[in-house]
Amino acid sequence: MPFKNKPQTFSAAIKPVELGTGDKAITIGGENVLPLYSFDAPIENAPKVGVEISDTMLETAPARLKEFYAGCETMADMAKKAAELPGVSFICLHFESADPNGADTSADDCVAAAKAVSEAVDLPLVIMGCKNNEKDSELFNKVSDALQGKNILVLAAKEETYKAVGASAGLAFNQKVGAESSVDINLAKQLNVLMTQLGVKQDSIVMNVGNAAAGYGFEYVVSTMERVRLAALGQNDTTLQMPIMTPVAAETWGVKEAIASEADMPEWGDVEERGVDMEVVTATAVLAAGSDAVILRHPESIATVSKLISELM
């Protein structure tokens, strides 16, 4: 009996969200099929890969990553270098040093760095904070103001900060706002509802439904993403139809598989290889579960994951 393809398309679709401006602007979301199911219907906007540039990462970076950014003095230098990597569609600036319990870099210094990056590269920008609610709210407010018209994404507003971040980034400065929840479909939905009740438009919201490194409670991440997608497409739940962006690197480069030295764990092999592997496995899994964009750190991971995407599309 010949195989008969029965495409499973949905009448609902993920809302497309545009990031950046000009030629290099990208659109994430827009599909009406399950993740990567390009055989059911064409996926107009293939999943995107962004490169994470953290202002602290070189301190602890493994050898080949350090070598890649060799000679870079500023985040702008690094961004220029990263933007040339094939497969990279956006730049994610991760201001880890802004943490008041750490280096406590001022929001103004972060904004200056972000501005320099935006002048140096024309790829869309995503801004990640330091996980301190107060500092992030200040940083997102100032950076949204400084980069008006650049159509950046701030990653992200949380239940505690959505009012401040949504009102500044989303409403006052017309940027895109991330909505970050912790691996639970209901919490994701509740935050989207709160944001839209605040007045942030649905097509200005990108979800980060939470992440973990593969093997670290990762099945919760997968099932949450899958359920979010099925509710959005299958039940036409408009409050869950925002595209999902997952910051993979921020999770995977902190686990022991990525940092335990070869001296401690000789049987595990090359430490950098392991870090790349963790990043690649986690990224491919979240793409398969429903992410529309992933943020990666290592050039080798970026090469692998973007090749995977292009071959599946």
Place this chain on the structure above:
Amino acid sequence: MFTIRFCFENGDPVEASAQEGDNLLEIARRHNVAIDAPCSGNASCGKCRVQLLKGQLKSERTRHITRAEYGAGWRLACVSTVCADADVLVPDIASAYRSRMKIADLGSGEEVAIFEQVVQNIKDAGIEWKNNFTLLNLELTEPTLDDTMPDNERLLRAVRIATGIGTGHIQMAFSALKKLPDSLRAANFKVQCVLERFKEELIIHDVIPAGERATIAGMAVDIGTTTVSALMVDMETGKILAKASTGNGQIRYGADVINRIIESTKTGGRARLQNAIVEETLFPLLEGLCHEARIPYDGVYRICVASNTTMNHLLVGVNSDPIRMEPYIPAFFETRSVKAIDLGIEISSDAKVILAPNVGSYVGGDITAGTLASGIWNRPEFSLFIDLGTNGELVFGNEDFLMTCACSAGPAFEGGDISCGMRATDGAIEACKIDPETLEPELTVVGGPNERPVGICGSGIIDAICQMFLCGIINAKGAFVKECRRIRRDEHGVASYVLAFRDEAGSVRDVEINEVDIDNFIRAKAAIFSGIHIMLASLDFDVSVIENVYVAGGIGSGINMKNAVTIGMLPDIPLEKYHYIGNSSLCGAYAMLLSDAAAKKVVDLSKNMTYMELSTNPAYMDEFVAACFLPHTNEMLFPSVTEELKH
């Protein structure tokens, strides 16, 4: 050794000697000083506030006490230890639960009407309203030198003839025997006997001289985790002779059943908890009821108790620890072997204590008795019975089947876990409205218009949260999103809405409701709603099949159903389907006391109920999180509320 003096606003101080390092709350408990500590001393509820008047205590400041209050001597008893002599004031707000319980049950004409209607419904359902107690008038032949039969044989012979029991066994209660010679001789051997008649057996409970008032009295009791209510009833006529309620004396060992069970496993704990319920709670109730009804203690011949599984285990002093631990097994569902005397309750010596049967570890006799009262077992259409106590219990079904489950709502409905929460006693805000323009509240306080607000009870919290949500003061997560003169933030950034400022309130501080309270309440309401949703889903039903909802419990008589639906606590079905049936547990106990058929029916009902354990249901957590939103994450479940919010 140091001396700690506990002082009270009204009443004599209690002195206790203590060692350095002794915990103040423990000392108070040892000396029967009632300090409200629903969290059992974990420094989490902030209820055990006391004021240091003189001397010193070693005590950290916690988030429950502001700097100014700390300066004024306010401390949490549970984190205070002895380091010197000290005088501490135990404020009235902490002891309110014992002394000033509102007679929450049958206190108003409205509630009496509800009670009578429910009783009538049970009768209309065909339950025979008859018990096996009778009063028998006898005239005995007086003894002479030729007729030297002892008093008890003389009486037994006469009873045997009068009742026609033939060779059946007759037993005379010891309390009856003790007074027999006097009773017989008081009215020339004319007596009235209180008899309990079985098929082949008969108990003589009492012998009362002819001409004296003889009432066959029984006591119906509802032992709630928080509140205990009781009725003294004439078992011949059904007339309520007296009524009373009080706080459960166990409350200082924890607000919920789990904390009580844990306390009972400590050395001497089981006896302490049994004492707290029997000696400190039931005795005073019995005393008050007997006094009011002018009945002697040995004139009470039966006690009928409806209580949750943990409460009836602790009442009879049986180990309740297995209830708490997987696989959650109680010692008994039903038992007929308890006599009042076994519990140390000295009423008529053969008086039985009838316990309404349990269905599961967390669905107990209060629910089986309440189910009888709700009448849902007698209708073809589907009904839902909800008991909003310290635990929320649900029963769903019709004349063909009944399903039940318990959802751990926590004590929020009865004012626990709420910073200014209190039970529905005098001074509790039981209803409130907030003006959407000025954001000023309009309060209804238990005890009448002249009563000053001291706290807020369950029905008031429902109203307050609903109104704050509708006025846009809080968002759907319960976080504050507006500013006005009544909204303020403490040093930790926790916002609160002041319902009554101190100068308006009779309390030691402002009556307010803060974000933590709202969060606790939202969890409580989510537990109820997700329980309803899962139970119906397990039968492949949705809320549209429900024809009637019977709401019972001590949340306050004036629960506003519309507001309860708006916050997503109860399903969005037409409001006329909701009926408030008051204290159904007490009503069921009353029916069981008066009617043997009712008692039998409750046992039948309990055996036919399917118990569903929610804690092991994989979907529960998900449904619970979805319900932790106002009204619900899935707005489709609340169409009328969604519609209203649009306007």
